[in-house]
Amino acid sequence: MPPDGLERHRHASSPLHRLDARVKLLGAVALIVAVLALPVVAWRGFGAVGLLLAFLVGLSGIPPRELARRWLGMFVLVAFLVAMIAPAHPDRPQYGLAAVAVGILIKNGLALLTMIVLAGTTPFARLLVGMRKLGMPAVLVATLQFMERYRHVLIDEVDRMATARRARTFRRGGALSWSILGGLIGQLFLRTFERAERVHDAMIARGWDGTIPSDF
Amino acid sequence: MHIPDMVLDPKVAAATGAIGAAGLIYAVRKLERQHGERTTVLMGTMSAFVFAAQMVNFPVWPGVSGHLLGGVLSAVLLGPWAGAVVVAAVLIVQCFLFNDGGLTALGANFVNMGLIGSVGGYAIYAPLRRAISGPKGTLIGAMAAAWFSVLLASGAFAMELAASGRRGDFLRILSWMAMVHSLIGIGEALITGIVVRYVLLRRPDLLDPEAGPTTGAGRWGRTMLGGLAVALAIAIFLAPFASEFPDGLEFVGEHLGFLPAKTVAPALPSPMADYELKLPGFEQARVATAMAGLVGTLAVFGLALGMARVLPRAKRERTTLDAA
Numbered sequence: 001m002p003p004d005g006l007e008r009h010r011h012a013s014s015p016l017h018r019l020d021a022r023v024k025l026l027g028a029v030a031l032i033v034a035v036l037a038l039p040v041v042a043w044r045g046f047g048a049v050g051l052l053l054a055f056l057v058g059l060s061g062i063p064p065r066e067l068a069r070r071w072l073g074m075f076v077l078v079a080f081l082v083a084m085i086a087p088a089h090p091d092r093p094q095y096g097l098a099a100v101a102v103g104i105l106i107k108n109g110l111a112l113l114t115m116i117v118l119a120g121t122t123p124f125a126r127l128l129v130g131m132r133k134l135g136m137p138a139v140l141v142a143t144l145q146f147m148e149r150y151r152h153v154l155i156d157e158v159d160r161m162a163t164a165r166r167a168r169t170f171r172r173g174g175a176l177s178w179s180i181l182g183g184l185i186g187q188l189f190l191r192t193f194e195r196a197e198r199v200h201d202a203m204i205a206r207g208w209d210g211t212i213p214s215d216f
Numbered sequence: 217m218h219i220p221d222m223v224l225d226p227k228v229a230a231a232t233g234a235i236g237a238a239g240l241i242y243a244v245r246k247l248e249r250q251h252g253e254r255t256t257v258l259m260g261t262m263s264a265f266v267f268a269a270q271m272v273n274f275p276v277w278p279g280v281s282g283h284l285l286g287g288v289l290s291a292v293l294l295g296p297w298a299g300a301v302v303v304a305a306v307l308i309v310q311c312f313l314f315n316d317g318g319l320t321a322l323g324a325n326f327v328n329m330g331l332i333g334s335v336g337g338y339a340i341y342a343p344l345r346r347a348i349s350g351p352k353g354t355l356i357g358a359m360a361a362a363w364f365s366v367l368l369a370s371g372a373f374a375m376e377l378a379a380s381g382r383r384g385d386f387l388r389i390l391s392w393m394a395m396v397h398s399l400i401g402i403g404e405a406l407i408t409g410i411v412v413r414y415v416l417l418r419r420p421d422l423l424d425p426e427a428g429p430t431t432g433a434g435r436w437g438r439t440m441l442g443g444l445a446v447a448l449a450i451a452i453f454l455a456p457f458a459s460e461f462p463d464g465l466e467f468v469g470e471h472l473g474f475l476p477a478k479t480v481a482p483a484l485p486s487p488m489a490d491y492e493l494k495l496p497g498f499e500q501a502r503v504a505t506a507m508a509g510l511v512g513t514l515a516v517f518g519l520a521l522g523m524a525r526v527l528p529r530a531k532r533e534r535t536t537l538d539a540a
Contacts, residue, residue, distance in 0.1 A: 006313075032319050036226050070315055074220060081223050084392065085377055088385035104222055108318075111221035115315045124313055139244050139255060140304075146260020147267070147305050154261075154268035162272070178274055182410025185269045185284065189293065189411065190419055192268075196261040200254055209253060 006120045009062050016060040016121040021130030028118040032111045040103040041095045046110065053113045062120040070116050071109060078108050124148050150195075158188060217285070217400075218310065219325055219373065221318030225380035232376060233323030239331045240304050243297040250295075259298060263305035266290060270306075274407060282400070284407045287333035287369075288341065288362040292354075292412060293422070296338035303330035324376050328369040336445050337365030343443070351416045352524040354423050355409060359520040362408035363512065364446060366401035370394060391505045398508040405516045409523050416527060 011017075016024070031049065038045045057067065086092070086101040095103070122130075125148065132141040161184055169180065200208075224232070247255045266286040273281040286306070291299030307325050310316040317325050344357030374393040378386035416423055 029319065032221060036222060036229070036320055074315065077218075078220050078223070081220070081377070084389055085223065085381045085385075088378075088381035088389075090381065107222040108220055111318060111320070112315055115221075115312070115319060119313055119315060124309070127312060137241065137244060139248060140240070140301075142256040143259045143263065143301065144305055144308060146256055147263040147309065150261050150264035151267050151309070154264045155271055158268045158271050178406065179410055181272050181274055182407055183414050185272055185407070186411045186414025186418070188269060189265060189415060192261055192265040193422065196257055199261070200257040203257065 006062070006066060006116070009060075009066070009120045010123050012061055014059060014061050014121065016056065016117070019121075021122050021126045022134055024118055024122055025127065025130050025134065028114050031114050035107050035110045035114075038107065040089065040091050040107070041099050042103075046103075046106050049110050053110065053117065056117050057113070060117055060121045062117065066120070067113065067116055071112055074108075074112060078105065082108075150192075154188065154192060157191065158184070161187065217325075217329065217369065217373070217397075218307075218317030219321035219328075219376070221320050223318070223380065224321055224324055224376055226320075228376050228379045229320045229324065232327050233320070236323035236326040236331070239300065240326065243300045243304075243330075246297045247301060258294070259301050259305065262290060262294060262298070263302045263309075266302055266306050267309065269411075274403065276403065282403045284411075285329070285333075285366070285400075285404050287329050288337035288358065288365050288404070289408045289411055291334045291338040292341055292358045292361070292408070293415070296335045299334035299338065300326075300330040303334050324373075328372045328376075332372050333365045333369045336368050337361040340364050340445050351420060351423070351527045354416060355412055355524045355527060356517070356520040358412045359405040359409040359516055359523075363401045363405040363516040366397050366404050367394065367509075368445060370397035370400075394505050395508055398505075398512040402512055402515060406519060409520060413523055413527070 031052075035049055038049075057064070082101050082104050086097060086104060089100045089104075092100050118127075125145070128141050128144050128148070132138065165180065165184060244255075247259065251258060266284075266289075269286060269289075270283045273283055276282050287299060287303050290302040293299075294302070304326050307317060307322060307329065311319060311322055311325075338361065341357040341361035344360055345353045347353065348356055370393040371390065374386065374390040377389050377393075412423070
């Protein structure tokens, strides 16, 4: 899991940041579906989408270094998969192996770029409100809102527990560290479960009826 | 394991997207009926838990580390559908926030890891837990389920990849996927086992079979599902050998309609069509895949038995302490 390097840019201000999350969400979906619909080798289409994305990246103010870092993070996996499917691609006899492989890599890169621009200009909470307004089931959105809230709390908790473990055990590595690390996760589960009960009780006490108002 | 964008054919992406959306809505409805307004809090915090647990890196080799996937762990701790919803929430955040896994592959990823990984994994766990009584059954069931669920997910992944390319390539992709994932599966089984054992020792009430989440399927339904899942997993390892009888596979393919009928021969006979399967090294890969399956299954059961040895003793200590 790469560290979330976009966190700082997500709350910046640009015309793209100010745009309604629904517009951005639908725009991203439309663009990715359009790229998906392109043939595997369509240099002009790639060029057009690439220019549009370059314009959007410029508008959003996301540093290219961050884009490259995220793309490289995914590259190994994508390249592995491309190596597996390119030889069997139906269009291979028509274009040749290299063109098909490069074509899939470019298409994937364009889709990834679109998602990075979306992620880099929209705070996740906004995105969820947009999803809710677009008709995603309320329970699911509320679950995701909870997750986003407690994700940070629990990652901090893991950090504290890991620090405490390092303070007590002077060893590193070795087979036994697996059982220690597993115990850490087990302990985290118990703490999370108890925390969920406390949070739920507190919410009931404050009149929670199972829905999060979507009009904020 | 996360499928990125553009690797899947649009038709495959659309089909898995539809199956995934339907499965997710069904799971959420089922949970709402079961937990009421508690659903959101429980699922939300548990998804956050899986996310945080994935931050814990397990050393595999100098320079290489792995982490928990968590599909079976959440299914064992919370029930099959809750496990699937937790996986869905994690996948959505990974896709939108970290760009891990493609937007158009979200459905496929959820089908593989949520529906097949979590619900399918639970179908293996439940009958094993019933067959082996006590906390031992819970531990062995969870570890076996974790191992098989990773394999099942990788098999589904291979099927989706093969459906996006030329069908004849299925076995080659399957071999590679199964080989890579038999290693990942052992890691997942070990981590899941350690965590489940910890919970069994500290709060056995949370994993009590009697108080466990009840599912709609009856005992026999679940046993059947579990058997089916195990059979599928074994088939993944034996499938590469099925290429000894390609006619059988083609026969089924033609009848199910995923292979073109033989009469419609390609206009240009592709010289690669049968060559791919005869690449040097494929024979070894095939044997290695089957070996990996056999050794992996035995290793997981051996590890589970070893780890379970501590359990009954711990339980007796607990009861004597309670009595005193």
